[in-house]
Amino acid sequence: MAAPMNNVEEIRSRVILEEFGVKNVHTTDFPRNYPGYDDSWDLEKFKKNFRIDVVSLDENSMEFDMVGIDAAIANAFRRILLAEVPTMAIEKVFIYNNTSIVQDEVLAQRLGLVPIKADPRLFEFKNAGEESTQEDASEIDTIQLQLKIKCSRNPRASKDSSDPRELYLNHMVYSRDIQWVPLGNQADVFADCSIRPVHDDILIAQLRPGQELDIVMHCVKGVGKDHAKFSPVATASYRLLPEITILEPVEGEKAERLKRCFSRGVIDLEENVNGKKVAKVVNSRLDTCSREFIRHSDLKDLVKLGRVRDHFIFTVESTGSLPPDVLVTEAIKVLMAKCQTFLNELNSVDME
Structure with missing residues (x-):
């Protein structure tokens, strides 16, 4: 069992959830705010305490723990994931023919939000303010896509059928109908990873016989703070690790009632030496901190709910352009670059 914390240490390291509020919530964790508690910055102590533990990882999502950092750093990391890790997205739409009922500007906006499977690290940013034309697209900063489709009647359809899926051909336009048109040497460079929309089943428009779309699109490199379509994550969030003390x-x-007050898997029952069922905390990270047990007058004073102030549980869900572990790595690189820029500015001021 861990050694009990003194009052100052608990205030510094825990957020306590009470019946009518939350205790130990502070706007800053700046060192020396707590008399009698040594929280001065120490690099070696930080290296010893800081760690990242990957809890789960698949091709679309990732959950990991980041332990031993301040909330400001955790939030900076989250914001970088949302807004500063670059991706490729459709920026320019050249519509040569659109006889569908979808207006040109609406169609262009829908196309822009289709996530593209392409590694942005292999491309350069397009010059800011440069007006794009179809002729100035370059293989180093642009991906060219094409959507060319026409709806027609199905000659093999039954005369009595009223189902559009049987009556018409190409009446549903999906993201899988978008084709990549290689520029320059892109066909060789990306021979092993064909560029395409992440998902094949995104509905773009519906057509009827005689209606058609003839569109050329340019994808460029960008970041989420310029437009949400460039954000590489569907969600990036964090929460503090719950701590439950009986x-x-x-x-x-x-004990049975206490178990039902928490999410499944948080509390379990085990037999003591007298053969009675006793409540035990088995996995506090599954708790949602609902404080349901406070409704029971005979339980409310038997449990203390808290959250560990420097233990962040991150959840990252990729849009599919890059795997989530790559996104986390790229976000760390962006944060390191920001720190280096700040240090360079400080050094230049000192030299002056």
């Missing part, structure tokens, strides 16, 4: 043994029927 202050005294809870047995029998009370």
Whole structure:
């Protein structure tokens, strides 16, 4: 069992959830705010305490713990993931023919939000303020896509059918109908990873016989702070690690009720030496901090809910352009670059 914390240490390291509020919430964790508690900055201590633990990882999402940092750093990391890790997205739409009922500007906006499977690290940013034309597209900063489709009647359809899926051909335009048109040497460079929309089943428009779309699109490199279509994540969020402390043994029927007050898997029951069921915390990270147990007068004083102030549980869900672990790595690089820029500015001021 961990050694009990003194009052100052608890105030510094824990957020306590009470019946009618939250205790130990501070706007800053600046060192030396707490008399009698040594929280001065120490690089070696930070290196010892800081760690990142990957909890789960697949091709679309990732959950990991970032421990031993200040909330400001955690939030900066989250904001970088949302707004400063670059991706490729459709920026210019050249519409040569659109006889569908979808207006040109609406169609262009829908196309711009289709996530593109392409590695932005292999492209350069297009010059800011440069007006794009179809002729000035370059293989180093532009991906060219084409959408050319026409709806017609199905000659094999039954005369009695009223189902559009049987009556018409190409009446539903999906993202899979968008084709990549290589520029320059792109066909060789991306031979092993064909550029395409991330998802094949995004509905773009519906057509009827005689209606058609003839569109050329240019994808460029950008960041989410310029437009949401460039954001590489569907969501990037964090929460503090919940901490549940049972202050005294809870047995029998009370233990059963306490277990039901928390999310599944948080509290379990085990037998003590007397053969009675006793409540035990088995996985506090599954808790949603609902404080349901406070409704029970005989349970409310037996449990203390808190959150560990420097233990952040991150959830990152990629849009599919890059794997989530690559996005996290790129976000760390952006944060390091920002720190280096700041240090360079400080050095230049000192030299002056």
